[in-house]
Amino acid sequence: MKRFFGFGRKRKGPPPSGGASPPCNPGAYELREKELGKLHRAAASGDLAQARQALKKYSIDGRDKAKRTPLHLACANGHLEVVMYLVENKCKLNLCDSDDRSPLMKAVQCQQEECVAILLARGADPNLADVNGSTALHLAxxxxxxxxxxxxxxxxxRIDARNKMGYTPLALAVSEHHEEMVEFLLKKGADVHARDQSERTPLCLLLLLGT
Incomplete structure (x- = not known):
């Protein structure tokens, strides 16, 4: 696998992710507490008691200036008890923030595995796309x-979902030289011949980035 995909080569230039790559602190929201309502603050901090109190007054699906719901903030920060409380009180699972990312996508981006499991078990849609056309699987x-x-x-x-640049999760994994992820996706049936908008396959991308 290493010889075939050329892992370990020095990559030149930025990855062709169409803006999908996470920041240095993956998925983290920049929060200004004074701009958040009580329920949003409780969700962001993981204060379950405060969340219960705030829910008596504030909408469970209320949005802040960045269109984030309390569920977005709880998921991004991995506050499992608050996530469970919001879900059990029938919050909407698939509302999206200003980047068109759902709570599930934020949980994936921040690698909050238990939150991801809860959301998927309750029916969160794994195939929503953000402003870049990337799905939760692209982020993973x-x-x-x-x-x-x-x-x-x-x-x-969808294993071969394409973002706005036409890249599949496999293409992104190749572009980032994530060998284990590439092998995993191939074993799950990802299409190594899927073409992006420039008619390049994951193998073509590898050759382009590795030379």
Whole structure:
């Protein structure tokens, strides 16, 4: 696999992710507490008691200026008890923030595996696309996190979904030289011949980035 895909070569230039790559602190929201309502603050900090109190006054699906719901903030920060509380009180699972990312996508991006499991078990859609056209599986591929990718595939995530640049999760994994993720996706049936908007396959991308 290493010789075939050329892992270990020095990559030149940025990866062709169409803006899908996570920041240095993957998925983290920049929060200004004074701009958040009480329920959003409780969700972001993991304060379950405060969340229960705030829910008496504030909408469970209320949005802040960045269109984030309390569930977004709880998932991004891995506050499992708050996530469970919000889900059990029938919050909407598939609302998207200003980047068109759902709570599930934020949980994947921040690698909060237990939150991901809860959301998927309750029916969160794994195939929503963000402003870049990337799905939760794209985000798992560039993390990289094969456990999260496996959870998503078990809940019918599209393995060959394309973002706005035409890249599949496999193409992104190749572009980032994530060998384990590439092997995982191939074993799960990812199409190594899938072409992006420039008619390049994951193998073509590898040759381009590795030379």
């Amino acid at each position: 591929a560039i993390a990289p996190n094969t456990s999260l990718a496996g959870q998503l595939l078990e809940h019918n995530a």
